[in-house]
Every structure is written in structure tokens, then in C-alpha cells.
Amino acid sequence: MSKKSFDVAIVGAGACGLACALHLKTTSVVVFDKKSGARKLSITGNNRCNLTNILPFDEFLESYGKNGKFLRDVYSYYFRNELLEELKGFGVEVKIENNKVYLSNMTSRQLANILLKETKKKAAFKPYESVNFLRKNNGLFEIRTQKGVYFSKVVVLACGGMSYPHTGSDGSCYNFAQGFNHEIVHPRPMEVAFCSSGCDIFKGLSFQSKKITLNVKGKKYKIRGDFIFTHFGISGPAIFELSKYDFNEAELVIDFLDTQREDFINGLHNYKGKVKNFACNFVPLRFATVLPFAQDRGCRLSKKQLNTVANFLSNFKLKVKKCGFDKAFVTAGGVSLKGVSPKTLESKLAERLFFCGEILNIQGPIGGFNLQFAFSSGVFVAKSINDMYL
Structure with missing residues (x-):
């Protein structure tokens, strides 16, 4: 088995994991994914991809209910305008329908492929390589997959919830969070038929x-x-x-x-x-x-x-x-926010462990809120890692 060391290891190559990788200022990054990467993003919105919503900032936060206030720092750093401007740099054009912002010149799959291509330029990408073991020893995280053993100074859990498990988000990452004593709020299907x-x-x-x-x-x-x-x-x-x-x-x-x-x-x-x-x-x-x-x-x-x-x-x-998680677009529940800092999205229980995206107990309504959170939280985690550990 190979043994390699990295500055940052990201578990999950969905929207938040890719956004995080693209914004890190180090190239010593490894990204693991159970599938080919960005599978859920590639089917979002029946291939139309509802990226975000044009609601004003405070109303946007209120859409997440009582947990919305947790996102104030995240969205104050990277919100709708920043996302759309960045995607514009990748050739993405959008249109607005009923407050929802959709792709206009490409499909969800095409956007997913663009983000995967850009990520591969900056990070070691490991598709079809499942993380099955994660622990911390002497300040370093040890990560085991079916193909090798890896070590990293920082770990980002960006592996989603339990919705659409065939895309790779099957809830297995909750076990990693629990291994560091994080509480899991009971997961249930949301945005489901x-x-x-x-x-x-x-x-x-x-x-x-x-x-x-x-x-x-x-x-x-x-x-x-x-x-x-x-x-x-x-x-x-x-x-x-x-x-x-x-x-x-x-x-x-x-x-x-x-x-x-x-x-x-x-x-x-x-x-x-x-x-x-x-x-x-x-x-x-x-x-x-x-x-x-x-x-x-x-x-x-x-x-x-x-x-x-x-x-x-x-x-x-x-x-x-x-219906079950196999027909749900979003998972309600997940890693309790009590154990995560809203200022950095770093674990309060394990230094250098970060969370972003759907694995956290933050869910918005249908309309682009959850995808905006995925992108924003990924970028915000990258900022925190850049400022604190790189």
C-alpha cells in the first residue's frame, strides 16, 4: 500500500469539496470520492442546476430557519455575487426565474465536469477511492482507503448526507464525525417525493x-x-x-x-x-x-x-x-452545529478537522439555498485553512 502525505485531505468531491479544493492556497491537496466525483451536482435540477436565489441577504438567512444565523459569517465572506462572478470566469451564464438562478448556457453535468477539471489541476484527485478509516495520531490525520494509507495535516469532511446514496453520499461520513465525538442530529429525507x-x-x-x-x-x-x-x-x-x-x-x-x-x-x-x-x-x-x-x-x-x-x-x-433517501435531494439533520465553529467551520472537538456542505445540520428550502450553502461553505473552509494552517 502506498503512503503519501498532504497538507489538506478532502473527503468528498461534491460542490463543497471541489469549491474548497479550488480555493486552497496549497497544491498539497488530496480529494477522495466514492464515485467519479460531482455525481449529485451533475443531476441537480434535472440537469438545469438551480445555483442560488436572489432573495436579500437577511431573508436568505431566514430561509434556513433557526440555524440560519450560523451562516452569517460564511455568507458575509462568500455569497451569491461572489459565486456567480467566479462561475462566470469558467464560462457559466445564468438566468433568473421566480427568484431562482439557473444555468442558461450549459447543463448541470457540464458544470460538474468543469469544476472537476479545474480541481484536477490543483489537487490529487482520487475517484472511486472510499475512505474507510480516519483517526488522528500525533497531530496528523491517518486516512485509509482500499488503495492506500495517507496522512494529512488537515481534513475536510465534505461527503454529504444520505440523500441519493448512489451518488456516493450514503451517510458513512457521520461515523467519522462521531469518531471525534460529534453529535449527529437524526438524518431524514428532505426535498423528497x-x-x-x-x-x-x-x-x-x-x-x-x-x-x-x-x-x-x-x-x-x-x-x-x-x-x-x-x-x-x-x-x-x-x-x-x-x-x-x-x-x-x-x-x-x-x-x-x-x-x-x-x-x-x-x-x-x-x-x-x-x-x-x-x-x-x-x-x-x-x-x-x-x-x-x-x-x-x-x-x-x-x-x-x-x-x-x-x-x-x-x-x-x-x-x-x-419516499426514502434514494429519492431525496437533501438530507435534514447531520453533524450538530454545537460542535462546529461558525467563525471557521472547524470542529470544536478536534483541531484541524473541518466540515462543509450537507454533512452539517443546515438545510434550506427548495430554490437554490442548499447549493449556495455547499459552494459558500466549501470556500469558507478553504479561507479558514489558508488563514490558520497554511
């Missing part, structure tokens, strides 16, 4: 700007947004936003008619054709075919029957539960 039986007949049907209510033990959470039915349930931006609420099972209520309920009833009452054909003015035919009285003529329905059809469309109910 809902699983529900019986949705496979609607697979592929998508809807825009519909009113959705999530009923959780007497509490109602309402949103208007886009979604799509899948073979396993229901997904899309509105569902990801609702997944931030903590529940095991819940009821999802969708209003396909919105303010047009009375128009629907009156129109159907006067319609001489089949109910399913009239309903196609509001929903796709494949959905309309499952309506009550779908094959009957609208003008022949009683008042009660008309309301039954309208209720089906305006009060469509599904029993749902959150």
Missing part, C-alpha cells in the same frame, strides 16, 4: 400551479405549485417544498379546479357529451377517465352527481408518505 399507491395509472401526468394541502395530524400546510405523478407516487417542486414538514404518513389534497368549481358544475350540467370529455378542459383525458360517471352524459347528471364529480376534482385525496 411522496410515495403513494395507485398513482401508476397517472404516471407522467404533470400539472402547474395547483392548490395543494398537506394534512398532518390536524395541521394543514398549503401551497400552490407544480407537480407530476410518477409510478411510485407524486413528485415535483411543490411536493419537495411540502416534504420539509416532519411526518410519517399524511393526507394530500389537490384542487384541480381552483376557482373554477362553479364554472365546472354549470358547464357540465349543460354538456350533452360524456363527463370525461368535458373534464378534459381541466385535466388530461387519462385522468378524466377515472372520474365518477366518466362515461355518462353531463346533462343527465343530478345535482348530487354533478357535485360528486366536482368534489373528486377539487378535493382529490391521496394517502402519502415520504
Whole structure:
């Protein structure tokens, strides 16, 4: 087995790990990744990549809830303008839609490849090399993989949470943090689809700007947004936003008619054709075919029957539960902030051990908040290491 020494070892080549490597002032850097690197970044936003959000600074911090204040120093150093300016230097162009900043001239995969290429110029990159052992001896970190033994003055844990484990973020890094006595806040899937039986007949049907209510033990959470039915349930931006609420099972209520309920009833009452054909003015035919009285003529329905059809469309109910980490974009929970300095992102329990990105117990809503945190925290860790140990 080979034995090599470095100034800095980064475990994880996602957005935060690559950002950290690119900003270190030493080239004595090794970056490990279980996969080929930047796998999760390469599929972000269905290849559109929502980089950040244009909310004002304080509102941006508030979006993370009670842990937002922890990020004030991070974002004061490297925030949206700094990120976009740096990416512009790599040829990246962006566009803004509903406060969200997206890539406009390339895909998520292309951005991932650019960052990987730049990182390889500055660091020893070790793809498909899993770290399976980490400890500190006599001031140096000993790192073991299936291919060798490495030593480093500084270690950065940038290996994500448990979401999309096939990309390499399978939660294994929590064990390394616990090895240095860090507390792990129970991980749970976030920005995740809902699983529900019986949705496979609607697979592929998508809807825009519909009113959705999530009923959780007497509490109602309402949103208007886009979604799509899948073979396993229901997904899309509105569902990801609702997944931030903590529940095991819940009821999802969708209003396909919105303010047009009375128009629907009156129109159907006067319609001489089949109910399913009239309903196609509001929903796709494949959905309309499952309506009550779908094959009957609208003008022949009683008042009660008309309301039954309208209720089906305006009060469509599904029993749902959150799908697992394999369908989650973000992990809620992670390394407790109590053991990490907000001034440096260094461990309070182990000198020269740093954390960045999703491994930490910081999660923002859908809309670019989590990717901005990944990039910013990676750069901030590099700054801290440069100032303190290089």
C-alpha cells in the first residue's frame, strides 16, 4: 500500500469539496470520492442546476430557519455575487426565474465536469477511492482507503448526507464525525417525493400551479405549485417544498379546479357529451377517465352527481408518505452545529478537522439555498485553512 502525505485531505468531491479544493492556497491537496466525483451536482435540477436565489441577504438567512444565523459569517465572506462572478470566469451564464438562478448556457453535468477539471489541476484527485478509516495520531490525520494509507495535516469532511446514496453520499461520513465525538442530529429525507399507491395509472401526468394541502395530524400546510405523478407516487417542486414538514404518513389534497368549481358544475350540467370529455378542459383525458360517471352524459347528471364529480376534482385525496433517501435531494439533520465553529467551520472537538456542505445540520428550502450553502461553505473552509494552517 502506498503512503503519501498532504497538507489538506478532502473527503468528498461534491460542490463543497471541489469549491474548497479550488480555493486552497496549497497544491498539497488530496480529494477522495466514492464515485467519479460531482455525481449529485451533475443531476441537480434535472440537469438545469438551480445555483442560488436572489432573495436579500437577511431573508436568505431566514430561509434556513433557526440555524440560519450560523451562516452569517460564511455568507458575509462568500455569497451569491461572489459565486456567480467566479462561475462566470469558467464560462457559466445564468438566468433568473421566480427568484431562482439557473444555468442558461450549459447543463448541470457540464458544470460538474468543469469544476472537476479545474480541481484536477490543483489537487490529487482520487475517484472511486472510499475512505474507510480516519483517526488522528500525533497531530496528523491517518486516512485509509482500499488503495492506500495517507496522512494529512488537515481534513475536510465534505461527503454529504444520505440523500441519493448512489451518488456516493450514503451517510458513512457521520461515523467519522462521531469518531471525534460529534453529535449527529437524526438524518431524514428532505426535498423528497411522496410515495403513494395507485398513482401508476397517472404516471407522467404533470400539472402547474395547483392548490395543494398537506394534512398532518390536524395541521394543514398549503401551497400552490407544480407537480407530476410518477409510478411510485407524486413528485415535483411543490411536493419537495411540502416534504420539509416532519411526518410519517399524511393526507394530500389537490384542487384541480381552483376557482373554477362553479364554472365546472354549470358547464357540465349543460354538456350533452360524456363527463370525461368535458373534464378534459381541466385535466388530461387519462385522468378524466377515472372520474365518477366518466362515461355518462353531463346533462343527465343530478345535482348530487354533478357535485360528486366536482368534489373528486377539487378535493382529490391521496394517502402519502415520504419516499426514502434514494429519492431525496437533501438530507435534514447531520453533524450538530454545537460542535462546529461558525467563525471557521472547524470542529470544536478536534483541531484541524473541518466540515462543509450537507454533512452539517443546515438545510434550506427548495430554490437554490442548499447549493449556495455547499459552494459558500466549501470556500469558507478553504479561507479558514489558508488563514490558520497554511
